Amino acid sequence: MSVESPRVSRLEPYLNRAEPAPTLLKMLVGVQLAGIREDAGLSQDQAARAVGFSPAKLSLYETDDHEASVLIRLLRQAGEPGWWQRYDKRLMPEWFDRLVGLQEAATAIRTFEIQYVPGLLQTPAYARAVVERGLPSATSREVERRVELRTRRTELLRRPDAPRVWAVLDESVLLRVLGGQDVMREQLAHLVELAGLPHVTVQVVPLDVTHASAPAIPVTYLRFGGVDLPDVVYLEQIRSATFLEDRDETEEYRVALDRLADEALDPRASMALLKETAERRYAAAP
DSSP: OOOOOOEEEEEEEEGGGOOHHHHHHHHHHHHHHHHHHHTTTTTTHHHGGGGGGHHHHHHHHOOOOHHHHHHHHHHHHHHOGGGGGSSSSTTHHHHHHHHHHHHHOOOOOEESSSSSSSSSGGOHHHHHHHHHHHHOOOOOOHHHHHHHHHHHHHGGGGSTOOEEEEEEEEHHHHOOSSHHHHHHHHHHHHHHHTTSSSTTEEEEEEEEEEEOOOSSSSSSEEEEESSSOOOOOOOOEESSSEEOOHHHHOOOOOHHHHHHHHHHHOHHHHHHHHHHHHHHHHOOOO
């Protein structure tokens, strides 16, 4: 009688997720297969030459029936498209598809922004202004589809299993007018509302903090719970993105984000600055 692998007990809860998370499931299966291979004492090259295994070596690579059934069920679910993968590929290039999938799978998302409010925290009107600014030649239909996609992404924050979100914004994000006074006032009020959720933290780095150790580009840091999945750092360019998974590289960004959070206003003071900016800079006309 085989003893259930501890891997199985950690994997089974993912079979009952309310929302499909194909990116997460593929990562989980990959990690577990790598663990099985390592348990069998095989290198990746050896595993790739599986056809030439001797019966004895192949038996070392096999797993028990229950673990195999869990992995197979996870693979089947991983093959089901996520909601975002139903959008036109022009709206979802491969790198953006991967980002959305990772955000859906993450248990914690940390982000630093120097130009825009992070996508997960945007209002529809602000998202529309961002799209129109970034894609001035886009048709109205394309703009609306992109806004719909961005708005659907924000629903992640309202789910029962929502990730912990920690956003640090440069104060210039609050001062850069996108969409007009009304849009900005609504967006800042939305940030205050979201920051009231127990799993959302928003901090602001004031312009007068000249020694802030801020990265020169926006950074998104994703962490995943459970079964030894690596942290991932996402760095976006104009038409592409870089995903870092090497532990030494991701650790550098984690430390940088920690320092930046220390240099920013604390959450309470950040909320006060958001409200003050909305009232002083974007007050409704009498």
